[in-house]
Each structure stands twice: as structure tokens, then as C-alpha cells.
Amino acid sequence: MPRRDQFYRTFQEWIELFMQRSIHATLQYAREQGLSMSMIGTLFHLTRAGHTGVSDLGQHLGVSSAAASQMLDRLVEVGLIERVEDPDDRRMKKVTLSEKGQRVLEESLLARLRWLEELDENLTDQEKEQIISALRLMIAKTPGNDCPAGTK
Amino acid sequence: MPRRDQFYRTFQEWIELFMQRSIHATLQYAREQGLSMSMIGTLFHLTRAGHTGVSDLGQHLGVSSAAASQMLDRLVEVGLIERVEDPDDRRMKKVTLSEKGQRVLEESLLARLRWLEELDENLTDQEKEQIISALRLMIAKTPGNDCPAGTK
DNA sequence: CTAAACATTTAAGAGAGCTTAATTATATGG
DNA sequence: CCATATAATTAAGCTCTCTTAAATGTTTAG
Numbered sequence: 614m615p616r617r618d619q620f621y622r623t624f625q626e627w628i629e630l631f632m633q634r635s636i637h638a639t640l641q642y643a644r645e646q647g648l649s650m651s652m653i654g655t656l657f658h659l660t661r662a663g664h665t666g667v668s669d670l671g672q673h674l675g676v677s678s679a680a681a682s683q684m685l686d687r688l689v690e691v692g693l694i695e696r697v698e699d700p701d702d703r704r705m706k707k708v709t710l711s712e713k714g715q716r717v718l719e720e721s722l723l724a725r726l727r728w729l730e731e732l733d734e735n736l737t738d739q740e741k742e743q744i745i746s747a748l749r750l751m752i753a754k755t756p757g758n759d760c761p762a763g764t765k
Numbered sequence: 766m767p768r769r770d771q772f773y774r775t776f777q778e779w780i781e782l783f784m785q786r787s788i789h790a791t792l793q794y795a796r797e798q799g800l801s802m803s804m805i806g807t808l809f810h811l812t813r814a815g816h817t818g819v820s821d822l823g824q825h826l827g828v829s830s831a832a833a834s835q836m837l838d839r840l841v842e843v844g845l846i847e848r849v850e851d852p853d854d855r856r857m858k859k860v861t862l863s864e865k866g867q868r869v870l871e872e873s874l875l876a877r878l879r880w881l882e883e884l885d886e887n888l889t890d891q892e893k894e895q896i897i898s899a900l901r902l903m904i905a906k907t908p909g910n911d912c913p914a915g916t917k
Numbered sequence: 918c919t920a921a922a923c924a925t926t927t928a929a930g931a932g933a934g935c936t937t938a939a940t941t942a943t944a945t946g947g
Numbered sequence: 948c949c950a951t952a953t954a955a956t957t958a959a960g961c962t963c964t965c966t967t968a969a970a971t972g973t974t975t976a977g
Contacts, residue, residue, distance in 0.1 A: 620885060620893045625878065627900040630907055632787065632877070633813045635780075637825075639788065640806045644827045649964070650802055654792045661785045667925060673789075675796045680965055682926055687963090704924040704973045725784070726777065731908040733772060740902055741772045747899030748779040750892055755782055756883040801934070819955055832935055834956055839933090856943045856954040 638725040646717065651676060651684050656693065656718050659710045666705050693717060790877040798869065799843075803828060803836050808845065808870050811862045818857050845869060 643653050654674050658665060665673070671681035685708060688694045693714035699705040710718070736744070795805050806826050810817060817825070823833035837860060840846045845866035851857040862870070888896070 617885060617893075619897060620888075621878070621881070623897045623900045623904075624881060625874065627904055628787075628877065629812070629874070630904055631783075632791075633809050635784065636791065636809050637806060639784075640802050641827055643802065650792050650795065651964080654789060657785050657788050660781070668923090675793055676964085677966065678925065679927085679967080682924095683964075686926095699924095702924085702974075706925070722777065722780070722784075725780065726773070728908070729773070729776060732903065732906055735906040735908065736772075736902070738768045740906075741768050743895075744899045744903060745771055745775045747896045748775045750888070751884065751896060752775075752779055752782055754884055754887040754892075756880070756887065803934080820953090828934085829936065830955070831937080831957080834954095835934075838956095851954095854944075854954085858955070 634728055635725045638727070639721065642721045642724050646721075649684070651680070652688060652693075655684065655688065655708075656710070656714060659694070659708070659714070660718055664707050664709045666699070667708065670708065688714075786880055787877045790879070791873065794873045794876050798873075801836070803832070804840060804845075807836065807840065807860075808862070808866060811846070811860070811866070812870055816859050816861045818851070819860065822860065840866075 639653065643649075648656075651674050655670060658670065658673055667681050667685065668678040670685075671678040674681065676684075685694065685696055689696055692711055694708055695711050696706050696708050699707045733741075791805065795801070800808075803826050807822060810822065810825055819833050819837065820830040822837075823830040826833065828836075837846065837848055841848055844863055847861050847863050848858050849861075851859045885893075
């Protein structure tokens, strides 16, 4: 079996395991917070992208710009994002995460990580070292990632 | 910094990167297929759990059993699941993935993995080896996982 | 300066998804 | 055997999210 296939296969197995748990945690968190799929998508998008326009966001999510605008209304209402006029082109709005939005997203991350505590307990220090360097490698080599490992 | 913190921190970093991409791919796939959050949660749950009852599923998803029942109607309608009477207790229904459901889920997995192709290209064979064994370790040591790495 | 293009918002309406309450069918315990 | 508990479904109603179409304000090109 070529290394490429093995890489894929192992990754796929890990992802199945990981996704089943994180999707569950994320959906549960979303329901508790009263967040829709689009809202979750928006928050996740903003953590990485930093900011976005309304139409761009709609395109990213696969909905109309009208739908995006309405959804942003609600996110502004609950204080998770901020929407201000773009000074460079006043037709556009600049959408960013609010402080509260960042906090909420961090909480959802912690909710997803909670089951990792158990994994942590099952590993020796040496095993953790091994995993840490593998993860660093993956972070560094992921295309389109401008935040190298350990720099945050 | 203790190894525990470092493990967490590195994992967290990797997860942010990974989740932003997989959540996006999953939500987009869900929208294309016309699947709601509950439906996605159901399909993911079934891949691991194998089967479930209606109320149990509702509890897992955080909705009423009535809501679960209605959602299952739609999943049966589009042929993603099967719902049959439990012979042991005829009050209950046994919900399982249909063949089509398995196929759809696999496709969604591939959609999530598509960006990995680029990661793959950026890695040497030796680096892949390193990542593979780290992933295997994580799979094996994840609590409540009854499918050891490489056995599927 | 004006016409066309563009970004967003507003409005109206359709459908999905949820809830509670009532209903049906089955199982269990005295 | 009957009363009670349990599992699932059905029904009615509400809210959320989407769509399309029209409206508003801004920029750009001629």
C-alpha cells in the first residue's frame, strides 16, 4: 500500500472518530445557544477570515445576500458580531466578531475539547510529544494557513 | 509548560484549523443535500452507533421525540435511513442507515477530505509516517472507541 | 452629470423544524 | 385482567430561515 493511501486511510479513520464527537458537541452547543447552521458557519468563518462583506458571506454559506443580511441582523441583536460601514466603499458593510462573539466561540471550542481530557489521561508524556510534533507538522503544512504552529 | 498544556494547546490549534475547514465543508454539503442540523447529527450518530430508537435519538440531539419522529419521516422519504419495528419490544422502532445513507455519508466525508489532498502533497513520505503513527495512537487511546486503528 | 452597476436592506410569502398536547399501540406489575 | 408506564406518532400552532422582488444608497464609466 503506497504511503499516500495509508496516510489517507489513517486520516479518514481519525476524522470519523473526531468528527462524530465534534459535530455532536458543536450541534448541541448551537442548539443551546439558539444558533442556526448559517450562524455557526459565519462565526467559524470570521475566526479565520477576520472580517467579511455581506454578499461574500452569503456566497460562502450558499445563501442569498438577503438571507445573509437577515441572519446578521440577529447576530448583531444578540451581540455576537459587529457590522459597520466600510469606509473605503460605503456600499459595503464590514462584518467582524464582537468580543462576546469571540468568547462564545472559545466556549464552543472548549465544549468540543472536553472529551479530549480523557484521551489526555490515557497517554504517556512520550506519546504526547509524538502527537504534538505530528500535529505541528500538519498545522505547518496545511495549505492556505498563515498562522504557523506555536505562534498564537 | 507542562506536557498536558502543550498537548492541549497544540491540539486546540490543530482543531481550529481543521474545524474551520470541515465545518464549512459539512454545512455546504448539508445545504446541497437539503439536510438540517438534526439530520446531519442523526446520520453521524448512526455511523458509529449502528442503530437507535426514536426517543434516544431525540435525547442525543436535544429535541423532543416528536421532533425526532418527524425528522425521521423525512429521512425515510429521501431513503437515507430505514425505520422498522423492534421485534423485541414492539413499542420501539429500530432506526438504521440505508445503503444510500451510507453512500451519502461517505461522499460527505470525501468532501471534507478534499482539502487534505493539498496537505498530502506538501508532506514527505517520512513526515507522513510520523503523522500516521501519531493518528493511530490517538485513535487507539480515544476513550469509548471500540474500533482500534487499522481494523476496518 | 447621468446611466448603469453594485452592495445591502426591506418586504412578503413559503416551507422547515420545533414545541406541547392528544392519540395509538405495546409492555409490565399487582 | 386491569391500571399504569412506555414508545412512537399525529395534530395544531409558532418561529425561524430561506426565497424573490423591489427599494435605497454608493460608486464608476462615459
